[in-house]
Amino acid sequence: MSEKRVYTFGNGKAEGRADMRNLLGGKGANLAEMNLIGVPVPPGFTITTDVCTEYFEKGHDAVVALLKDDVEKAVAHIESLMNSKFGDAENPLLVSVRSGARASMPGMMDTILNLGLNDEVAAGMVEKTGNAHFVYDSYRRFVQMYGDVVLEMKPENKEDIDPFEEIIEKVKAERGVKLDKDLNVEELKKLVTLFKEAIKTRTGKAFPDDPIEQLWGAICAVFRSWMNERAILYRKMEGIPDEWGTAVSVMAMVFGNMGDTSATGVCFSRDAATGENLFNGEYLVNAQGEDVVAGIRTPQQITKIGSQRWAERAGISEEDRVANYPSMEEAMPEIYKQLNEIQDKLEHHYHDMQDMEFTVQEGKLWFLQTRNGKRTGTAMVKIAMDLLHEGMIDEKTAIMRCEPQKLDELLHPVFDKVALAQAKVLTQGLPASPGAACGQIVFHADDAESWHDDGHQVVMVRIETSPEDLAGMSAAEGILTARGGMTSHAAVVARGMGKCCVSGAGGINVDYKSKTVEIDGKVFHEGDYISLNGSTGQVYEGKIQTKAAELSGDFKELMDLCDKYTKLQVRTNADTPHDAQVARAFGAKGIGLTRTEHMFFDDKKIVAMREMILATNAEGREKALAKLLPYQKADFKGILEAMDGLSVNIRLLDPPLHEFVPHDLAGQETMAKEMGVDLKTIQQRVASLAENNPMLGHRGCRLGITFPEITAMQTRAILSAACELKKEGKDPKPEIMVPLIGTVAEFKQQKEIIEATAKEVFAEYGVELEFEIGTMIEIPRAALTADTIASEAQYFSFGTNDLTQMTFGYSRDDIASFLPVYLDKKILKVDPFQVLDQEGVGQLVKMAVEKGHKVRPNLRTGICGEHGGEPSSVKFCAKIGMDYASCSPFRVPIARLAAAQGALEE
Ligand code: ADP
Ligand code: MG
Ligand code: MG
Numbered sequence: 061m062s063e064k065r066v067y068t069f070g071n072g073k074a075e076g077r078a079d080m081r082n083l084l085g086g087k088g089a090n091l092a093e094m095n096l097i098g099v100p101v102p103p104g105f106t107i108t109t110d111v112c113t114e115y116f117e118k119g120h121d122a123v124v125a126l127l128k129d130d131v132e133k134a135v136a137h138i139e140s141l142m143n144s145k146f147g148d149a150e151n152p153l154l155v156s157v158r159s160g161a162r163a164s165m166p167g168m169m170d171t172i173l174n175l176g177l178n179d180e181v182a183a184g185m186v187e188k189t190g191n192a193h194f195v196y197d198s199y200r201r202f203v204q205m206y207g208d209v210v211l212e213m214k215p216e217n218k219e220d221i222d223p224f225e226e227i228i229e230k231v232k233a234e235r236g237v238k239l240d241k242d243l244n245v246e247e248l249k250k251l252v253t254l255f256k257e258a259i260k261t262r263t264g265k266a267f268p269d270d271p272i273e274q275l276w277g278a279i280c281a282v283f284r285s286w287m288n289e290r291a292i293l294y295r296k297m298e299g300i301p302d303e304w305g306t307a308v309s310v311m312a313m314v315f316g317n318m319g320d321t322s323a324t325g326v327c328f329s330r331d332a333a334t335g336e337n338l339f340n341g342e343y344l345v346n347a348q349g350e351d352v353v354a355g356i357r358t359p360q361q362i363t364k365i366g367s368q369r370w371a372e373r374a375g376i377s378e379e380d381r382v383a384n385y386p387s388m389e390e391a392m393p394e395i396y397k398q399l400n401e402i403q404d405k406l407e408h409h410y411h412d413m414q415d416m417e418f419t420v421q422e423g424k425l426w427f428l429q430t431r432n433g434k435r436t437g438t439a440m441v442k443i444a445m446d447l448l449h450e451g452m453i454d455e456k457t458a459i460m461r462c463e464p465q466k467l468d469e470l471l472h473p474v475f476d477k478v479a480l481a482q483a484k485v486l487t488q489g490l491p492a493s494p495g496a497a498c499g500q501i502v503f504h505a506d507d508a509e510s511w512h513d514d515g516h517q518v519v520m521v522r523i524e525t526s527p528e529d530l531a532g533m534s535a536a537e538g539i540l541t542a543r544g545g546m547t548s549h550a551a552v553v554a555r556g557m558g559k560c561c562v563s564g565a566g567g568i569n570v571d572y573k574s575k576t577v578e579i580d581g582k583v584f585h586e587g588d589y590i591s592l593n594g595s596t597g598q599v600y601e602g603k604i605q606t607k608a609a610e611l612s613g614d615f616k617e618l619m620d621l622c623d624k625y626t627k628l629q630v631r632t633n634a635d636t637p638h639d640a641q642v643a644r645a646f647g648a649k650g651i652g653l654t655r656t657e658h659m660f661f662d663d664k665k666i667v668a669m670r671e672m673i674l675a676t677n678a679e680g681r682e683k684a685l686a687k688l689l690p691y692q693k694a695d696f697k698g699i700l701e702a703m704d705g706l707s708v709n710i711r712l713l714d715p716p717l718h719e720f721v722p723h724d725l726a727g728q729e730t731m732a733k734e735m736g737v738d739l740k741t742i743q744q745r746v747a748s749l750a751e752n753n754p755m756l757g758h759r760g761c762r763l764g765i766t767f768p769e770i771t772a773m774q775t776r777a778i779l780s781a782a783c784e785l786k787k788e789g790k791d792p793k794p795e796i797m798v799p800l801i802g803t804v805a806e807f808k809q810q811k812e813i814i815e816a817t818a819k820e821v822f823a824e825y826g827v828e829l830e831f832e833i834g835t836m837i838e839i840p841r842a843a844l845t846a847d848t849i850a851s852e853a854q855y856f857s858f859g860t861n862d863l864t865q866m867t868f869g870y871s872r873d874d875i876a877s878f879l880p881v882y883l884d885k886k887i888l889k890v891d892p893f894q895v896l897d898q899e900g901v902g903q904l905v906k907m908a909v910e911k912g913h914k915v916r917p918n919l920r921t922g923i924c925g926e927h928g929g930e931p932s933s934v935k936f937c938a939k940i941g942m943d944y945a946s947c948s949p950f951r952v953p954i955a956r957l958a959a960a961q962g963a964l965e966e
Contacts, residue, residue, distance in 0.1 A: 652946020
């Protein structure tokens with residue numbers, strides 16, 4: 061806790077600084093800093109974020125008592141600089157009371173303008189300025205804001221219109237005026253009276269006439285606004301801790317509503333959407349504060365070029381534009397010149413794109429706020445690289461400026477902005493896998509494939525997806541599911557494929573029988589068009605135009621820069637040559653995980669696979685495996701070829717066999733025929749494979765141990781594919797990985813089979829080939845005995861999905877029932893399946909890496925769970941000295957950036 065609670069600023073001096081944002085909030089810290097570098101800012105003071113915490117601990121009265129002396133002194137400081145007096149009728153000072161947190165939360169908390177007015181002060185101000193319209197316009201705005209924010213006069217129901225707006229509409233209707241600014245002085249006065257009356261009757265609280273009382277009410281209300289619903293929600297989304305609190309800045313009002321030489325506006329030093337180095341913004345003449353953003357009047361552009369572009373989009377002729385919508389550059393050239401100079405100065409001072417607020421009072425320019433501007437992923441990369449080229453920042457800063465997560469936007473197809481603005485939102489699900497998709501609705505995976513083959517673009521709509529839907533998912537443009545969370549099958553697989561997916565859209569009713577889905581009361585049939593935005597979770601009616609993602613030169617340059625500073629390499633998780641190629645193009649340095657099971661979901665392969673599983677003896681299994689061998693070999697060959705010269709880590713069969721067998725009658729009949737047994741035998745075998753807890757059952761290396769033929773066949777497929785490639789002059793680098801090891805004995809047993817098979821294969825082909833045998837570390841016991849395991853295994857790959865599952869004892873597929881409550885009650889900060897739990901699971905990982913290295917110094921270590929593409933987890937891996945992280949192809953650039961940042965943070 062800081063002792064000092066109040067920091068003043070004004071007239072080129074300040075007690076605070078830009079680097080004090082934790083204490084003064086971003087707004088307060090930058091108001092101080094702007095003073096220090098000679099930007100014109102109205103004087104004021106900032107109450108620290110610590111006091112916000114005190115407010116929630118001790119309450120209103122205690123905080124007022126603590127602050128009283130300091131605030132009185134600080135008000136006097138403003139009075140002396142402004143040459144006026146707070147609450148004085150002849151020469152009054154008005155102030156704004158503004159919120160401002162450590163991280164910018166635009167518009168989420170409250171601000172009150174024109175504070176210090178009452179009937180007497182208003183009359184005095186009219187006397188002084190001779191501008192009654194301005195005074196009563198300010199007064200009615202103040203009573204309105206104060207009534208809303210401090211006295212909490214809100215609509216009774218969420219659907220109702222704002223009670224103040226209701227009164228304004230009534231008064232406007234009486235005389236038939238349309239715009240607020242057309243109200244005359246009498247009407248504005250009347251609004252003040254009506255507002256005060258309404259506050260009294262509806263809230264039971266009287267509007268305070270005493271400016272000091274107003275000030276305390278406003279300060280505490282701003283503290284309270286830290287805990288309003290939208291602020292809480294915003295923090296949740298952005299991961300901002302509730303403990304931070306908001307600062308309160310109180311400063312002298314400057315007025316943009318004093319007539320035609322006054323104005324207010326917002327501007328950016330560069331384009332926040334594209335990153336283009338172009339000063340831009342909007343302003344309104346004779347207006348105040350929020351008017352520009354509120355959209356009541358259409359604001360005008362600040363620069364001439366911005367204005368011309370705007371007019372072109374709006375279909376307005378140059379003549380019309382110049383006459384009716386001139387830019388500030390044209391209408392107020394002197395002010396524009398100053399504004400342009402200051403924005404440039406601020407950008408050079410902060411070395412980043414600035415988002416600024418300003419007001420012009422009777423021809424004099426004042427700055428009210430500056431902050432590093434929010435921007436899109438595209439703009440983020442362009443601005444970082446431009447600033448680097450302009451010499452404003454160095455390479456390391458350019459890397460640290462970019463948020464890994466935001467690169468996602470650059471990698472997926474996007475909706476055309478204009479088209480999107482006109483589209484109708486049907487419902488909202490979870491943004492499971494980003495990107496844009498539109499197509500015709502289909503309900504079954506095989507329909508998705510056949511429609512796709514016929515040249516249609518389809519969106520697959522399912523209650524939920526299973527591994528059997530994979531081919532359909534791959535054929536679809538996007539996937540929409542009614543059930544399932546962010547780590548559901550649909551979500552994980554879709555992200556892996558870089559395919560747009562909206563999951564858990566509870567508002568949709570899927571009926572497979574009639575092939576319909578009901579959304580928002582409307583029934584959609586197979587073949588109807590629908591569009592998905594996987595980045596927001598929104599579902600739209602009809603077709604929206606999309607644009608393919610482009611990898612710009614800046615983006616590539618950033619990635620190359622990352623390689624310069626990184627130690628942790630990035631590999632990819634890929635099961636097909638296509639995925640491997642995509643990842644390679646994004647800079648993957650190999651494959652960290654190939655899951656062989658996905659290869660079996662193909663008409664012919666699945667039959668052979670099922671035959672293998674349903675066989676009751678080794679002989680039957682070997683017969684079926686012989687059928688699978690050529691398929692597997694061809695698959696591996698494709699992948700090894702796509703990754704020629706780079707390591708490819710292939711995992712032996714892992715999932716419970718039960719997942720592969722047919723559960724439907726038709727499928728069972730096919731198998732009976734294929735295998736020459738009766739249906740009942742098949743059904744019994746299927747039933748016998750059911751397990752109470754399949755994730756802890758007969759899977760992983762347990763399969764290879766009980767059915768050594770499987771391990772032998774897969775090894776044969778991998779190594780003969782490699783031998784063939786080698787003979788063709790290629791450079792295949794296979795790695796064979798044994799999954800789900802708990803004891804070194806398990807690993808040894810599998811290793812013997814692999815080595816024996818390798819000998820046979822090499823003899824057959826007459827080829828000698830380097831390859832490695834390693835293991836997954838995904839069972840806590842394996843992590844605990846990593847040293848012993850390292851004496852046998854050549855590398856470790858951390859399967860942090862299973863490791864998380866088994867360390868927490870949470871079933872990943874069932875977590876949705878309690879995770880929301882855990883997050884809400886703060887028992888968990890984040891979903892541990894999305895963000896690696898560094899404290900618990902991470903400790904096991906770190907320990908296993910260390911133990912492994914003690915026994916085998918050149919042991920290679922990597923991560924291949926979903927966490928391998930999550931920035932904070934990748935940074936963790938970089939810091940504990942892992943060799944690589946492996947993630948889905950579309951996350952490779954994200955992981956590369958995170959890895960570089962992890963190295964730079966060291
Ligand atoms: P937010 O954080 O929601 O942007 P602000 O505290 O920045 O809220 O204030 C809202 C609006 O009021 C802004 O447009 C700001 O420029 C304006 N404003 C704030 N203080 C003053 C002041 N002292 N004089 C004139 N306008 C002000
Ligand atoms: Mg603001
Ligand atoms: Mg696993």
